Amino acid sequence: xxxxxxxxxxxxxxxxxxxxxxxxxxxxxxxxxxxxxxxxxxxxxxxxxxxxxxxxxxxxxxxxxxxxxxxxxxxxxxxxxxxxxxxxxxxxxxxxxxxxxxxxxxxxxxxxxxxxxxxxxxxxxxxxxxxxxxxxxxxxxxxxxxxxxxxxxxxxxxxxxxxxxxxxxxxxxxxxxxxxxxxxxxxxxxxxxxxxxxxxxxxxxxxxxxxxxxxxxxxxxxxxxxxxxxxxxxxxxxxxxxxxxxxxxxxxxxxxxxxxxxxxxxxxxxxxxxxxxxxxxxxxxxxxxxxxxxxxxxxxxxxxxxxxxxxxxxxxxx
Numbered sequence: 001x002x003x004x005x006x007x008x009x010x011x012x013x014x015x016x017x018x019x020x021x022x023x024x025x026x027x028x029x030x031x032x033x034x035x036x037x038x039x040x041x042x043x044x045x046x047x048x049x050x051x052x053x054x055x056x057x058x059x060x061x062x063x064x065x066x067x068x069x070x071x072x073x074x075x076x077x078x079x080x081x082x083x084x085x086x087x088x089x090x091x092x093x094x095x096x097x098x099x100x101x102x103x104x105x106x107x108x109x110x111x112x113x114x115x116x117x118x119x120x121x122x123x124x125x126x127x128x129x130x131x132x133x134x135x136x137x138x139x140x141x142x143x144x145x146x147x148x149x150x151x152x153x154x155x156x157x158x159x160x161x162x163x164x165x166x167x168x169x170x171x172x173x174x175x176x177x178x179x180x181x182x183x184x185x186x187x188x189x190x191x192x193x194x195x196x197x198x199x200x201x202x203x204x205x206x207x208x209x210x211x212x213x214x215x216x217x218x219x220x221x222x223x224x225x226x227x228x229x230x231x232x233x234x235x236x237x238x239x240x241x242x243x244x245x246x247x248x249x250x251x252x253x254x255x256x257x258x259x260x261x262x263x264x265x266x267x268x269x270x271x272x273x274x275x276x277x278x279x280x281x282x283x284x285x286x287x288x289x290x291x292x293x294x295x296x297x298x299x300x301x302x303x304x305x306x307x308x309x310x311x312x313x314x315x316x317x318x
Contacts, residue, residue: 008094009089009090012089012092012094013086013089016086016089016232016235017228017232019235020228020231020232020235021051021052021055022051023231023234023235023263024051024054024227024231025040025047025048025050025051026263026264026267027267027270028040028050029047030264030267030268030271031267031270031271034268034271034272035271055224058220058221058223058224059220059221059224060220061219061220061221062219062220063219063220063221063222064217064219064220066126066127066128066217068127069125069126069127069217070124070125070127072125073121073122073124073125074122074125074126074217074222075222077118077119077121077122077125078118078122078218078221078222078223078225078226078229079225080117080118081115081118081119081122081225081226081229082225082226082228082229082232084111084114084115084118084229085115085228085229085230085232085233085236086229086232087111088107088108088111088112088233088236089232089236090107091104091105091107091108091165092165092239093165093166093169093243093248093250094250101163101164101165102162102163102164103163103164104163104164104165105153105157105163105164105165106163108153108240109150109153112146112195113146115142115195115233116138116139116142118229119134119135119138119139119204119214120135120136120138120139120214121135122135122214122215122218122226123135123136123138123204123213123214126214126216126217126218128216128217130211130212130213130216131213131214131215131216131217132214133213134204134205134212134213134214134215134216135204135213135214137203137204137213137278138197138203138204138213138214140278140282141194141201141203141204141281144194144281144282144285144286145191145194145195145201145281145285145289146191146195147285147290148187148191148285148289148290148292148293149188149191149192149195151290151293151294151296151297152184152187152188152191152293152296152297153244154297155181155184155293155296155297155300156168156177156181156244156300158297158300158301158304159171159177159300159303159304161304165243165248168243168244168247168248169243169247169248169249169250172246172247172248173247176245176246176247177244177245178245178246181245181296183292183296184292184293184296185245187289187292187293188241188244188245189241189262189265190289191285191289192237192241193266193269194281194285195233195237196230196233196234196237196266197230198230198234198266198269198270199269199270199273199274199275200269200273200274200275200276201275201276201281202275203275203276203278203281234263234266235259235263238259238260238262238263238266239259241262242255242258242259242262246258
């Protein structure tokens with residue numbers, strides 16, 4: 001069973017990396033049409049081999065190392081970032097339950113909480129003021145939205161009565177949580193945008209202010225690994241959103257269509273909205289999302305206690 005689990009996880013990671021490659025192509029195509037241009041269409045038929053050409057170009061380019069950088073940290077931070085974003089996929093509800101976490105969402109909390117460290121250390125180890133500023137902004141950004149993100153997730157943990165991904169599938173046979181918790185979906189989705197450093201919350205990578213932010217000193221392979229980690233996180237957060245709000249039936253084609261649509265929404269937001277001002281994110285996270293998520297959390301706790309109390313008295317009455 002252990003070897004089978006490793007093989008399944010390896011196959012999953014290979015397909016995630018292929019998905020990451022073609023998500024970059026989808027983004028360039030969608031942004032092209034949003035900006036009334038074609039996007040990549042010269043390589044092969046309609047530009048489909050473009051991700052392969054990008055990968056060859058990036059990984060065959062010369063790797064530069066700043067003379068004054070902390071070499072060890074500078075070299076390993078992109079690898080750690082990609083590793084953390086890929087290991088989150090362990091909680092994917094695989095068909096047949098080859099890898100089954102009873103505490104899947106707890107594992108997700110741990111991994112997503114560690115995601116800020118590679119960014120911070122990459123900015124610090126580059127020994128560049130621009131990179132350091134980007135890393136510091138990433139830390140401040142994480143503190144602001146992750147409290148409400150955790151409370152939203154804990155609300156559903158209380159609702160389904162466990163941390164397992166399969167419990168969301170079991171509890172959404174009749175009605176999706178999307179219809180029950182409509183405002184929470186928008187709080188969750190915008191927090192996902194901040195979690196994956198996407199527009200309008202890409203403060204750690206703000207090109208116009210920070211000259212690309214914490215990754216300004218990276219080139220070729222290191223640069224590619226950082227952005228592979230970002231796009232892998234986009235796919236993962238889309239998958240998690242489908243599981244939490246739309247049933248998470250991995251046997252259905254709807255699951256994968258919804259995953260692709262949510263990934264498209266990340267791109268759509270990037271092509272539509274301008275970047276937020278930094279204090280606006282803080283204000284929104286602390287003054288809007290935190291009260292909403294906290295009130296929903298208290299409501300779900302009271303609702304579950306009420307239901308368990310009613311069931312208890314029904315059993316005694318019988």
